Amino acid sequence: MFILGIWDGHDSGVTLLKDDEVLFSINEERLSRRKLDISFPEKSIEYSLNYLGLKKEDISVIAVSTTEFAKTLWRMFPFLKENYYLIRRKKKGYSSFNAFKKKLKYKITELQLDPLSKWISRLIIKNKLKQLGFKNFKLVIYDHHLCHAISSAFISGFDKALVITIDGIGDALSGTISKLENGKLERIKAISGKNSFGIFFEHVTNLMNMRELEDEGKVMALANYALPIEDDKNPLLDFFTIDGLDVKAKYSSLKTYNELKKILWVYPSEQFAYMAQRTLEIKITELVRNAVKETGFKKICLTGGTCSNIKVNMLIKNLPEVEDVYVFSHMGDGGLSMGSAMFANYELNGISEYDFKDVYLGPKFSNDYIKAVLEKDKSGNISYEYIEDIEKKVAKLFFEENIVLWFQGEMEYGPRSLGNRSILAPPHSEEIKNALNLIQKKRVWYQPFCPSMLLDDAKEILEDLKGTPNAYMTMGYMVKKEKQKLVKGVINIDGSCRPQIITDYNSKFARLLLEYKKLSGVGILLNTSFNLHGEPLICSPEDALNTFSRTPAKYLVLENYLVTKK
Template sequence: MRNYILGIWDGHDAGAALVAGESIPFAVNEERLTRRKLEAGFPLLSIKACLAYAGIAPSDITEIAASTADTAKTLTRIFPSLKEEYYLIRRRKKGPGRFDGLKKRFKYRFTEYGPNSISRYLSRLYFDKKLSEMGFCNYNLHLPDHHLCHANTAARCSGFDECLVITLDGLGDGLSGSVWIYRNGRLRPVNKIPAKVSMGVFFEHVTNLLNMRELEDEGKVMALANYAFPVDDSANPLLIMIKCDGLSFVSGYSSTGMFKEMKKIFWRYPPEQFACMAQRTVEKITAELVQNAVAQTGMKRLALAGGLFSNIKLNKRLGELPEVEKVSVFPHMGDGGLAIGAALEANYHKSGISNCGLSDLYLGPGYSEKEILDCLIREKASFEKISNPAKKAADLILNNEIILWFQGRMEAGPRALGNRSILARADDRRLKDRLNLALKKRVWYQPFCPSMLAEDAKELLCTEKLGTDNNPYMTMAYSVRHDRIKAMEGVVNLDGTCRPHFVGDENPRYRELLGHIKMKTGYGVVLNTSFNIHGDPVVCSPGDALDTFYRTDARYLFMEDFLVENKTR
């Protein structure tokens, strides 16, 4: 029997993961199983899914790692109602109350404190109780720090033998970021960035001021920024809110003071201009920190993790810095990836295993033909079994149909990569409005992304500086070649960039589909967006897929070798 290490994260976007030797055989986030977007709390269903995948009992696990034991996180473990209330308010499921302003000040002040002996002790008691209730026993429990877990995912999954590692997010365990050197399998800390000045919190404030949901809609802010004319840095008042000082950030404001000052600025500008100035601030100040870190360490290969690096325009900016040779962004860069990071850290300390290569991200649950067929019969769906799903799907796409595509194991992380996807032609701009209004039901300015054959990337994109090997999973923006924009009109942003998924041999059926597209259009590229309605988690099970299918205007759903058709469309 393989020796598995179980990783756990019970905060925002909770989840669990298994690490075994040099591989990550399974990872899933709780939202996919409870069907509550970015679920928070003890990931009971995720842990059960890990055990079911491995075919083991709780008593077979001897090493468990759970991330983050700071004071605030420990308090929400002891009083889970606090976590639930924050979840409902943040997701706009609950209206504002009289004391929300006071709660916000309390939240930012309290979460700036790091872990201590008491918080670690109480967190350990909490996990021991929860785990014993599930039948776990005789295990070693590790409590690695928040940013150490992020650093593990960045470094150990980068493919680099040595590199500079930078983590940046809102905050966790008293920090908003960290800088490390990864060499000979070891992570050596260079600097820790205190939580009291956080680039992630800065962008959270921007998201809130634009009446969007923090920790969820930051991508909308980045997209909205494309619709403004850039202003000169001398005319950007947000640049004085937060600055780079060596390997840290500094500000003349507390977290709540920064929000108040930014609120005054917000009312003087249109929303898209405010978003543009904020995006420029994030890119400029973070780039300065990276340049300083490269100069101080001499390391030119960069591995990144933490929620701030979900910002693909920032990642592009960093990858194009002349000081930087290569960049790898861990594809599950936000807190949802902490369970993987915790398990990797425990794996290194237990076995000395330093690298866990990611051959693909299809790490979630998969379903047998019988399970899918039973679901189709139970739901009285109209379906048929077909001999060549990839060709049939490609033909429908070429005929301007939008298809729902459910294949193999679910992806880990926030991006659909051809197993839980909605697919359409990439060269038809009109499909964007149809997708937004009839299927995804999201704001008009959010762009869609392409999946493309890896070998076609150099023909379609400007890849000379960024390359394609280190970031195949939609973690980086790329400029589209001017003479290829027409072939990608449905997936090109207003600024001429896109967020591509490069498809290699890891997904044979998806490659086959793209190959059929290439035979007709000259390029193996499709529009690929996640299989969900906006605000819902990506579908996981056959039942989830059917439920979402019937709630949209889509006509065709492919589930392995079965084609489901809604003939009322």
């Protein structure tokens, strides 16, 4: 039975699975080239079926999520969704999103679920799928937070855990706490959309003139540069009260925005960011502590957009009462297609465990395909050669302080580049870091880069390697003081980093790190996503060449081909 999971909202996408295997997952942005695309994922559907050699009639179950009133309205009138997308990405003036519309937006997203919206959503989706050529399929629709929770729970490998979802809002909720035991999930708490940590941080991001649902990581990064303010002098800590498993926001969503606006002008930007970040850290860890105390469950699965906050995740991991933390690598709404497909598989086939080794779930391209693409290039600006031992050659380039654009294997699912579509560089140089940030990727100066490191190196340089080593860059770790000079290009100013820790040494990427270690003594590289700022991660060799041509980088690796700019 092939099951197709579809998510048709913010960062839309699809997942295809069969039995206990995820066959393919992709987000629409990778194909449409519109970052965090919100369109119905038609391109992803066509692409994934073609890639796997499947026909529409092979799909017997299609699983979708989220039927709240606001989402249903967007399904009925897609131009509303498009309009918000353009405003949110600051492609369209914020003035057209005036106070009244803002108020309306928050009011309608907070409305309780109603059967009519669900019925209309089902009708629209079913018609859409029939238009696309699907026949004789069973359509199942699930709750937003259930889908977030399932994706994290079913691939965590934990038998018994607390599954915590935290996001802006979805199906009228901003969070849930569930118990996972022997493949069964039992929700013990639902946090209403009116008490949303995600919307609070979304407001902070927006007020700092950044893109909500996209730049929250920059707020977290900027917070590191603030002169710390004592907790009892932080006015934002009052915005939430935690009582057991209850979360209570002091103000409504819109009032929160207005109150934050008043505070923003009193403090420097970085201190405002610090106070907001500190609020998440204190309140969410308090909630987790209460949940552990109440249930006795000591392993935690985290997911939902707010769980992209690696500093909060690190504090949760380091709580003495917590044994281990698993953070789903595609924790935002972009990961919902996997959750809905997995829940359908659980309901229909009883499957709750997956052999989930990695997130390389997108397309792969052969050397022959790449050669044909390179032969078509008529720019005259590049030369290329096939190199059998490409890892050794590229390791030498890093040792000579070069930046290399690295493309190999299946594309990553989720927001992080994990060595298949990556821009890589030596980890020790602040100069390279700045060149990458400001010239190559055109990012803000305070945004840190992440390291990819072999497990042996992680043991050497990280202070707090507690629990399962994090393979997905979803967790913060502190770097030992005496080791910080080795990784100056990939740590935050506070000495923390967000590593990809590699435990399987057989991959091509691991071999590259091993070759670099032979030369430099460290199996660590700076690893950032292969894209330019504000664009989606590249997908195909054609995308790679296009991006390469728009950066000053000299070297590009496409599988075994080393491409050099003349």
